[in-house]
Each structure stands twice: as C-alpha cells, then as structure tokens.
Amino acid sequence: MEKVYNPKTVENKIYQLWEKSGFLKANLKSKKKPFCIIMPPPNANGPLHIGSAVFVTLQDIMIRYQRMKGKEVLWLPGVDHAGFETQVVFEKELEKKGETRFQYSPKKLCQMIWRFCQRHRKVIENQLKRLGASCDWSREKFTLDKDIVKIVYETFKKLYDDGLVYRGERIINWCPHHETSLSDLEVKHKNIKGKLWFIRYPLKTTNYKPQPTNYIKVATTRPETMLGDTAVAVNPKDKRYKNLVGEKVILPLVGREIPIITDKRVDMEFGTGAVKVTPAHDPLDFEIARDHKLPAIQIIGKDGKMRKEAGKDYAGLKALECRKKILEDLRKKGFLEKEEDYKYSIAVCYKCQTPIEPLISKQWFIKIIPLAKKATKVVKEGEIKFIPAHYKKIYLHWMKNIRDWNISRQIVWGIQMPIWQCQNKNSKIKNKKSKIKDSYFVSFKKPKKCPICQKCKPKQIEDTFDTWFSSGQWPFATLLASGHLKSKIKNKKSKIIFNFTTDDFEYFYPTSVMETGWDILFFWVARMIMLGIYATGKIPFRYVFLHGLVRDKDRQKMSKSKGNVIDPLGVVELYGADALRMALVFGTGPGKDIMISEEKILGQRNFTNKIWNATRFILQQISKSKIKIKNKKLDEKTLTRADKKILRELNKTIKSVTKDVESFRFGQAAQTLYHFFWHDFCDRYIEESKKQLQTSNIKHQTSNILLYVLLTSMKLLHPFMPFITEEIYQRLPLKNKKKCLMIEEWPI
RNA sequence: GGACGGCUAGCUCAAUUGGUUAGAGCGUUGCGCUUACAUCGCAGAGGUUAUAGGUUCGAGUCCUAUGCCGUCCACCA
Numbered sequence: 092m093e094k095v096y097n098p099k100t101v102e103n104k105i106y107q108l109w110e111k112s113g114f115l116k117a118n119l120k121s122k123k124k125p126f127c128i129i130m131p132p133p134n135a136n137g138p139l140h141i142g143s144a145v146f147v148t149l150q151d152i153m154i155r156y157q158r159m160k161g162k163e164v165l166w167l168p169g170v171d172h173a174g175f176e177t178q179v180v181f182e183k184e185l186e187k188k189g190e191t192r193f194q195y196s197p198k199k200l201c202q203m204i205w206r207f208c209q210r211h212r213k214v215i216e217n218q219l220k221r222l223g224a225s226c227d228w229s230r231e232k233f234t235l236d237k238d239i240v241k242i243v244y245e246t247f248k249k250l251y252d253d254g255l256v257y258r259g260e261r262i263i264n265w266c267p268h269h270e271t272s273l274s275d276l277e278v279k280h281k282n283i284k285g286k287l288w289f290i291r292y293p294l295k296t297t298n299y300k301p302q303p304t305n306y307i308k309v310a311t312t313r314p315e316t317m318l319g320d321t322a323v324a325v326n327p328k329d330k331r332y333k334n335l336v337g338e339k340v341i342l343p344l345v346g347r348e349i350p351i352i353t354d355k356r357v358d359m360e361f362g363t364g365a366v367k368v369t370p371a372h373d374p375l376d377f378e379i380a381r382d383h384k385l386p387a388i389q390i391i392g393k394d395g396k397m398r399k400e401a402g403k404d405y406a407g408l409k410a411l412e413c414r415k416k417i418l419e420d421l422r423k424k425g426f427l428e429k430e431e432d433y434k435y436s437i438a439v440c441y442k443c444q445t446p447i448e449p450l451i452s453k454q455w456f457i458k459i460i461p462l463a464k465k466a467t468k469v470v471k472e473g474e475i476k477f478i479p480a481h482y483k484k485i486y487l488h489w490m491k492n493i494r495d496w497n498i499s500r501q502i503v504w505g506i507q508m509p510i511w512q513c514q515n516k517n518s519k520i521k522n523k524k525s526k527i528k529d530s531y532f533v534s535f536k537k538p539k540k541c542p543i544c545q546k547c548k549p550k551q552i553e554d555t556f557d558t559w560f561s562s563g564q565w566p567f568a569t570l571l572a573s574g575h576l577k578s579k580i581k582n583k584k585s586k587i588i589f590n591f592t593t594d595d596f597e598y599f600y601p602t603s604v605m606e607t608g609w610d611i612l613f614f615w616v617a618r619m620i621m622l623g624i625y626a627t628g629k630i631p632f633r634y635v636f637l638h639g640l641v642r643d644k645d646r647q648k649m650s651k652s653k654g655n656v657i658d659p660l661g662v663v664e665l666y667g668a669d670a671l672r673m674a675l676v677f678g679t680g681p682g683k684d685i686m687i688s689e690e691k692i693l694g695q696r697n698f699t700n701k702i703w704n705a706t707r708f709i710l711q712q713i714s715k716s717k718i719k720i721k722n723k724k725l726d727e728k729t730l731t732r733a734d735k736k737i738l739r740e741l742n743k744t745i746k747s748v749t750k751d752v753e754s755f756r757f758g759q760a761a762q763t764l765y766h767f768f769w770h771d772f773c774d775r776y777i778e779e780s781k782k783q784l785q786t787s788n789i790k791h792q793t794s795n796i797l798l799y800v801l802l803t804s805m806k807l808l809h810p811f812m813p814f815i816t817e818e819i820y821q822r823l824p825l826k827n828k829k830k831c832l833m834i835e836e837w838p839i
Numbered sequence: 840g841g842a843c844g845g846c847u848a849g850c851u852c853a854a855u856u857g858g859u860u861a862g863a864g865c866g867u868u869g870c871g872c873u874u875a876c877a878u879c880g881c882a883g884a885g886g887u888u889a890u891a892g893g894u895u896c897g898a899g900u901c902c903u904a905u906g907c908c909g910u911c912c913a914c915c916a
Binding site for chain 1: 841842843844845850851852853854855862863864865866874875876878879880881909911912913914915916
C-alpha cells in the first residue's frame with residue numbers, strides 16, 4: 092500500500108466496479124422491501140455546482156444505508172430542461188456573441204438549446220459518477236423525454252376535463268425584459284426609495300366644496316398609470332368623502348369622466364384615503380374594477396412602452412420617460428400638489444431584476460384550491476412528514492394563502508401546451524365540468540379534423556408550460572416511464588388518470604424520501620404533492636428532507652460575481668470525492684445552511700489519509716505474523732481491558748450511527764464515526780495493540796479485533812465515504828467476502 | 840404588515856424525547872519525523888450556552904419577556 096491515500100488511482104476504478112457489478116440496478120424480483128428516492132434532476136444548462144454535491148451526498152448516504160440494510164433500493168437519476176432558467180442562461184450565451192433570441196425562429200432556437208442541454212447532460216452524468224452517486228443509470232430520465240411529455244399531457248387533459256384549467260384575462264406578472272409572464276413565486280420584492288405624488292383630480296360638479304377648492308386628492312407612486320384610471324376609490328367608512336361618493340371627477344390631462352366609488356379594501360390611513368384605480372396595471376385595482384364592473388384601459392404594452400391608448404402625447408414613451416413628462420405636465424397645469432419621499436417595495440423579475448409590469452393578459456391558469464385542499468390534508472395528518480419539522484408550518488401557511496397558478500409561459504424552451512384553437516370564430520365547445528364555452532380544445536397530436544367546427548385547420552397555441560408544471564409530476568412520471576408496462580387498468584372509475592401502470596410504479600410508488608433544498612419548497616415540493624395526489628390518488632413521497640444553502644466560511648452565499656464559488660469537481664480532483672462528501676455533511680443539521688471551506692475539506696482529506704494509514708498498519712501486522720483470520724467468536728476470557736473498551740465503543744457507535752441515519756441526522760452520524768475511528772480506534776486501540784501484538788498469547792486475538800473493528804468501521808463509513816471504504820474492503824483478507832462492500836450487511 | 844430561524848470556544852458549526860465532565864474542524868500553545876499517518880501526529884489551553892425571569896431533583900434544550908442578526912411570505916396606492 093502507498094504511504095498516502097491517492098483518490099485518483101482509486102475512484103474511477105471503484106465506480107466501474109459498482110457499475111459492472113449490476114448492483115446499482117433495482118431488481119424488482121428480489122421481493123425485498125422497497126426504498127426509493129427520485130433524484131431532483133439537475134438543470135441541464137451547466138455543470139454541477141456545490142449545491143448539487145450536497146444533494147448527491149445526502150441522498151447517496153440514504154441510498155447506500157438502505158441498500159446495506161437489505162432494502163431493494165432505487166435511486167432514479169435524471170436531468171431537467173429547466174425551461175425559463177435554461178433559456179435565460181442560453182440567452183446570455185447568445186449575448187456574448189452579440190446575438191439575441193429574437194434573431195432565431197422558435198423552432199431553430201429550440202434545436203440550439205436542445206443541443207446545448209444534451210452537451211451538459213453528458214457532463215452532468217459523468218460528474219454524478221465522480222461524486223459517487225450510486226444511482227440506477229438504466230432508468231435515467233430527461234424531463235423532455237417523449238414518454239414523460241406524454242404523461243404530462245395526460246395530467247393536463249384530466250385537469251382540463253375536470254374543469255380545473257381556465258384561460259383567464261387576469262392581471263399577471265409581466266417581465267418586459269424576458270417578455271413572458273411569471274408566476275407569483277418568480278417575482279421577488281425589492282425595497283426602493285421612491286416618491287409619493289399627490290395629485291388633484293377636479294370634481295365635475297361643484298355641489299361639494301371642500302376648502303379651499305373643488306378636487307379630490309389622490310396619492311400614487313406611479314403617476315404615469317393615471318392615463319389608465321377608470322375610477323377613484325375611497326373607503327365606505329371614510330367620513331371625509333361621504334358626500335363625494337357617486338360624484339364624477341375629470342381625469343387631469345385626459346379629460347375622461349370617472350366615478351368616485353367605495354371599496355372596503357381602500358386603506359383610510361394611507362395617503363389621502365382616496366386611491367386612483369388603474370385596473371389594467373395594478374393587481375388590487377384589477378380586483379376592485381372587476382367587482383365594480385369598471386372598464387380596464389391598457390396603456391402600457393408588453394414591451395414596457397406606452398400604447399396608443401395612453402394618448403398621442405405619451406404613446407411610444409417608455410413608462411419611466413412617460414412618468415417624467417406626466418409629472419411635468421401636471422405641475423404646469425397645477426394638478427400636482429406635492430411630492431414626498433417614500434420607501435416602498437416593488438416587484439422585480441427574480442432573474443433580471445427588471446421591475447414587473449402588472450398587465451392584463453390572457454393566460455392559462457389552474458384552479459388550485461381543490462388540489463391544495465388534499466395537499467394540505469396529507470401534511471396536516473402526517474402522511475407526509477417534513478424534516479426539519481418546522482417546514483410543515485411554512486408549507487401549510489403557503490397552502491392556505493395559495494392563489495391560482497399561471498402555468499402558461501411565453502418562452503420557447505419548454506413543453507408546448509397541447510391546446511389548439513378552432514379558427515372558425517363562431518364555433519365553440521362547452522366544457523362539461525366548468526360549462527364554459529370556448530374555441531379551444533386539448534389534443535396531443537395535430538388533429539386531422541377540427542373537433543369543433545369540423546372544417547378549419549386548428550392552430551396550436553405557442554405558449555409552453557411553466558417548468559414546474561411538468562417537474563411537479565416528476566415522481567410518478569419517471570416511474571411510469573421507466574418501468575415495464577404491467578397491465579391496463581380497465582376500471583375507469585379508478586382515481587388514477589392513466590390507463591396503464593408499470594412494474595416500477597407499482598413497486599416504488601409512493602417513493603420514500605424527497606430530498607431537496609428548502610428554497611424550492613413552494614416551487615417544487617408543494618406542486619409535486621398537489622399534482623401527485625391529483626394524478627395518482629396517492630402521495631408522491633413519505634418524507635420531505637430539506638437541506639440548506641451552501642455558504643462559504645464567512646456565511647456568504649456562493650455566487651460567481653463574488654468569486655467565492657467552490658467547484659465540486661475541482662475539489663474531487665484535488666482531494667477526492669470522499670473528502671468533499673464528508674466535508675459537506677460533517678457537523679451540519681437538517682435544514683440548516685451548510686458552511687464549506689477549503690480548510691474543512693482539508694480536514695476531511697486528512698481523515699481519508701488517517702483511514703488509509705490505519706488500514707496500512709493493520710494489514711502489515713497481519714501479513715507479518717501470517718495470521719489467518721477465521722470467523723470464530725472472540726474468547727471473552729482473554730480479552731484485555733483495551734479490547735473490551737474498543738468493542739464496547741464500537742457497539743455504541745453502531746447503535747448511535749444507525750439511529751442518527753434513521754432519523755436523518757447525517758451530520759451527527761458523521762461526527763460520531765469520525766470521533767470513533769480517529770480517537771477511539773487509532774489513538775487508543777491501535778496504539779495499545781502495538782504492545783499486545785508483541786505478546787504471543789493474545790496477538791492472534793488482537794489481530795482479529797483490529798480487523799473486525801476496521802471492517803465494521805468501513806461498513807459504517809461506507810455511505811459517507813464510499814470510495815475509500817470500498818477500496819479498503821477489496822484489500823481485506825476476509826472469508827465469505829461479498830463482491831463489494833456496497834452490498835455488505837449493515838452492522839447491528 | 841405577518842410568519843419562521845439563529846444567538847454555544849478567537850472563527851464556522853454540532854449536541855436525540857430535559858440527564859454524568861457542553862463536542863468537532865480551523866486557529867492557538869507545547870511536544871514529537873517513535874518503522875500506520877509531515878498531505879502531519881500527540882497533548883493542552885480556551886465556555887456564566889445573547890440578556891432577565893420562570894418551571895424542574897436537574898435546563899444549551901421547556902415557558903415568558905427583551906435585545907441583536909438573518910430568512911421567507913404579503914395587492915397598502
């Protein structure tokens with residue numbers, strides 16, 4: 092054995108051993124109890140980052156532990172097309188070349204991004220292997236695989252037929268930079284220092300005479316939107332304006348007559364207590380207008396510029412330019428009373444920080460309440476458990492306040508929605524459940540004949556699904572797509588939407604654990620629970636384990652701009668995968684952010700070396716004394732104090748590590764193992780054994796104990812540090828040796 | 840505006856349903872290349888567990904209040 096552990100000469104060889112052994116593949120014939128984790132598919136738009144190394148480590152620990160525990164395990168890997176995310180990354184690549192996405196046809200663009208993703212997919216697969224991921228490659232999936240898309244379509248059709256999908260003219264979050272709608276979750280809030288402007292809206296009649304003149308004063312942070320005002324609203328309890336309700340005001344600069352209305356959503360305390368209502372460009376105003384049947388005038392376009400409805404003086408200006416001009420004009424004509432500094436928050440695109448323009452737009456929505464109800468129930472009743480537990484509360488709070496989900500996106504990179512429109516304007520079809528008449532219908536393929544008018548050639552809408560709509564189906568979609576067709580389900584009353592099932596699905600669904608970062612709890616986990624129950628009638632997983640964000644030693648978030656990113660594969664290259672994995676899990680708690688630093692990794696690299704050298708010493712002793720290891724029981728009578736102590740400590744370690752892994756306390760388990768191996772075994776027992784090996788009557792037994800403790804330690808450490816432990820196992824002179832440590836039995 | 844998390848050694852973090860002497864890594868001090876380990880090793884120092892109360896035989900852990908830091912959610916113009 093070399094004097095130092097060299098991961099480079101070991102890791103590739105060992106991974107090949109595992110792959111060739113066939114034990115990475117789930118074997119449904121084993122009749123063992125199932126344990127399944129569906130891997131959160133990494134985005135196929137770049138190499139793995141340190142966060143991916145975290146999930147690989149944690150999931151691999153669980154998978155390897157359960158495999159050794161005798162379960163039939165399936166860890167199903169995959170990669171994600173990551174719609175909007177990938178398109179943004181790809182657009183940046185184009186920008187570097189001085190191009191934009193608008194230069195290419197959607198079809199061409201899709202082809203380019205497809206190739207881009209395929210390239211990264213290969214890289215990612217290789218990186219997962221280098222990290223030691225013991226997943227089943229024969230079942231690997233891509234989120235755009237045909238069979239996955241088919242299942243996504245089926246789910247959508249069921250939702251549509253159940254009347255849970257609607258096309259709504261609703262106010263949506265529009266990113267003018269990316270020119271797409273965003274869900275509420277994709278919008279971040281940013282505090283800014285702005286101004287609050289107080290504008291006088293003159294009254295049409297003069298019956299009411301507030302001192303000194305006749306106007307109602309409104310406060311706004313966005314004066315340019317006044318061009319689209321269709322009312323002024325006050326609180327019904329507000330005595331100041333009691334006599335004004337029902338009056339009309341003349342909109343300054345525009346001249347339009349608009350009413351003064353009451354609505355209890357108006358805050359009397361804020362500003363003047365009177366609010367201008369711009370239904371087309373403010374979410375609350377939109378709702379007020381809907382309830383009062385007020386018209387909406389869209390004055391800002393999808394490009395963020397003023398439309399012709401804004402009037403000829405303003406049309407074509409960017410919204411901010413328009414604001415300047417409006418303020419100038421108001422001031423000139425005496426309508427602007429005052430301005431105040433005002434701190435408030437604006438909505439921005441989570442990717443580009445561009446302020447969101449709330450726009451009225453026709454988008455597709457899912458009625459979420461029926462899905463949320465069941466998703467709430469299973470968590471409340473503990474059918475799905477969260478680790479750490481306090482996420483249960485956060486999840487339930489979000490579910491309680493959930494709003495309908497905008498699932499259509501105006502981007503090309505994604506699954507095109509299977510919706511077609513009849514081109515014959517007068518023909519409509521009625522949805523049996525929602526009873527809404529519409530010219531749209533769902534079809535998975537290009538229809539030969541229009542099912543509505545029987546005459547036209549229907550067109551498919553260009554919108555794609557929100558990525559999370561498809562990834563929300565990942566647990567059941569993968570299992571239905573990876574397995575062998577088992578049987579057709581004839582019972583149409585069955586809650587399951589699919590008319591088929593597969594052996595994988597039957598065996599492994601509901602899956603055991605969903606392990607992912609807390610930052611996508613709402614984006615992904617919540618949607619998987621809702622869609623999983625809806626589509627299959629069963630929960631998608633029993634446990635949700637959430638890990639934290641990776642930060643550097645100064646608690647800073649890792650980001651390319653800060654230059655503090657740690658490239659996981661660079662670390663593997665330098666120090667080995669085992670050191671990285673151990674560093675990522677060592678001394679961390681579930682749900683807590685993970686601090687990582689070069690020093691911490693070095694510390695664990697030293698640990699690999701310690702393990703290596705302890706082994707080297709033991710193997711030397713055994714070969715020196717030419718002891719053959721037999722599987723015989725230890726003779727209690729001849730055990731020394733040191734022997735007894737190390738065996739006692741070992742048993743304690745087995746118990747506590749097992750308990751820790753079972754209860755997801757991996758950081759604790761890693762610490763216990765580290766402490767036992769280094770301090771109890773190496774510092775004390777191995778040192779003591781040097782004397783014992785000189786004593787002829789106990790040297791045989793001492794060798795036995797050394798080997799036994801080493802072997803057991805390798806088993807316990809294997810889920811955490813798979814490469815070095817496997818390499819050592821292969822070198823140990825054992826009888827009844829298995830083909831690999833990976834499938835050895837977990838010590839009890 | 841609501842909710843959540845954190846405060847433990849110089850730094851970054853652990854510590855199971857309350858239970859012996861609160862543990863690691865890095866840093867620091869001393870000793871050591873003794874044939875497993877200089878890619879370091881061994882030994883030690885370092886703590887009023889944010890503050891103030893309370894419950895208890897016993898509190899880092901449970902309760903109440905306060906302070907500071909952080910995060911998430913939210914349609915106050």
